[in-house]
Amino acid sequence: MNRPVKILHVFARMNCGGAERRTLELMRAVDPGEIRMHFCVLSGLPGVLDHEIRAMGGEVHRLPLRQAGFGWAFRELLAREGYDVVHSHVHYPSGWVLRLAYQAGVARRIVHFRSDCDGRPDALARRIVRWGLQYLIDRYATDIVAVSRSAMERAWTPRWQADPRCRVIYNGLDLSRAPHPADVAQVWATRERLGILPEKPLCIHVANVRPPKNHERLLRIFRAVQERTAGAMLMLVGDTLDRTAWLAERLFSLGLGPSVRVLGRRDDVPDLLAASDVMIFPSLWEGLPGAVLESLAAGTPVAASALPCIAEISQFVPGVRAISLTESDQHWADVISAIMRPTIDDRMAVRQAFQGSPFDLEYHVGRMRELWLEARPIRRGRWLEKRRRTRAPSITVIKAESNERETAREGRSAA
Structure with missing residues (x-):
């Protein structure tokens, strides 16, 4: 073996x-x-x-x-x-x-x-x-x-x-870790555990408090949502790291303290996402945001900054609304209010699309x-190849070549 x-x-x-x-x-x-x-x-x-x-x-x-x-x-x-x-x-x-x-x-x-x-x-x-x-x-x-x-x-x-x-x-992502959208009892149990009534409009943001995640803009957007949607609440999930004092000051200055739950790092993120009505995600840059994928796996819609990776996700899975960061907080609030409180059928459609996408764990x-x-085989990179085209390699370079690279070069020449 x-x-x-x-x-x-x-x-x-x-x-x-x-x-x-x-x-x-x-x-x-x-x-x-x-x-x-x-x-x-x-x-x-x-x-x-x-x-x-x-x-x-x-x-x-x-x-x-x-x-x-x-x-x-x-x-x-x-x-x-x-x-x-x-x-x-x-x-x-x-x-x-x-x-x-x-x-x-x-x-x-x-x-x-x-x-x-x-x-x-x-x-x-x-x-x-x-x-x-x-x-x-x-x-x-x-x-x-x-x-x-x-x-x-x-x-x-x-x-x-x-x-x-x-x-x-x-x-x-492993879809089995996300609660089924039809499991309303589990959603209500999660909200009850958090002390949030089922009828409360609930927003969520999942990310450590770091500059790329744009928490300053997130809080201003949520304030606009709250002005438009009475009783709206926001859950912040993720490590606050060394920015706890900054976050507390911003919540106080924006008057959001009573409406925002700072939950820190959690092991029940799939349950929290399933219990939420919308994810707000105004990042400055991302490669492929896992929090957005986790939200979609739970069937929860996402309002995210219009980054190229967000457009890639939306090609495979519905439920993502891309919004430019140059748009006003009020425009963000309008979009969020429009997609908030999805039906069970809406959530099921997102989950089913996710299951057949490249974001499913089995495919990954x-x-x-x-x-x-x-x-x-090991290949030469573009900078090294460019240098070889522009000048002959020195004796030192030739001696430094490993047997592995020589084999790869001979294979390319034969091809």
Whole structure:
């Protein structure tokens, strides 16, 4: 019997972000006798998901990226554990990670773009660093994956389809975790547990309180909803992190304190979404927002900022209304009021469309298994190929070529 493929996922920290939770859902879904997953966290800090990973037979290795000797420690970890695949989820810094994996002899080196930008200022110094990291990705990645077409085009290149290493794999959700839209009793039980009457118009937002999620605009939009829809309430679900004081001040200054429930991190998010009438999601940027997919899986409509990834979702699943962030808060409130309080039939239509879409967990697992298990030769990246076309390689470059790259080049020449 073949031994399982060993994969090392690289994250900053295993907290309850969308990418981290999606990867753990994959870990639950795959056969551990076929695929075994470990994690390396570059912050060096413990995360809330560490215990769950270990309970499923995984390991969490804490290696601070900024600590002296990181390169040596990371290569030593790869050699000691004998990983077959390094799968890096840390955007452009993945270039450095994959270079170390190449030096350690790891054959499969995957970069996974989870967002369409790195969220850093676009200053000259940052652009230089970004270019260098992109060069490393292009040279050392055997596979380049993104959670949406828009993420691939903006984070990598609009010409990604010409590169056989690139593929878009949408995140998938387990529909069995979302309450059935016809289960009204469960919806009422959730509301009763929260102390919210069934007739109350209930909005929800699921995201950690971070700048890209645009909570300032969210609260202003909800104030406009409340002015239009008497008795409306809002649930904020997600870690407040270090912005608890800011959030409390904004709720007080906008006069929203009594109407907003700050629930923090929760384990019953599917129930909360099913009990809500609408999701408000005015993010500044996203790769593929898991909270929007979770809301649709529960049959709850979404009013979201008009990002390219939102348009991609709406191609497969109804129930999403894309609104430009340049529109007024009153316009947002008008749209939200129009889609609020969906019927059971409306919810069922959204759920059924979700079940046959690329966002279903079974489809997602199949695509990821293909990615991890198939043998894929290492290819040159576009920057390296461009350099080879413009000048002859030096003796040093020729000597530095590995046998693996020579084999790949000979195969292309024969073709």
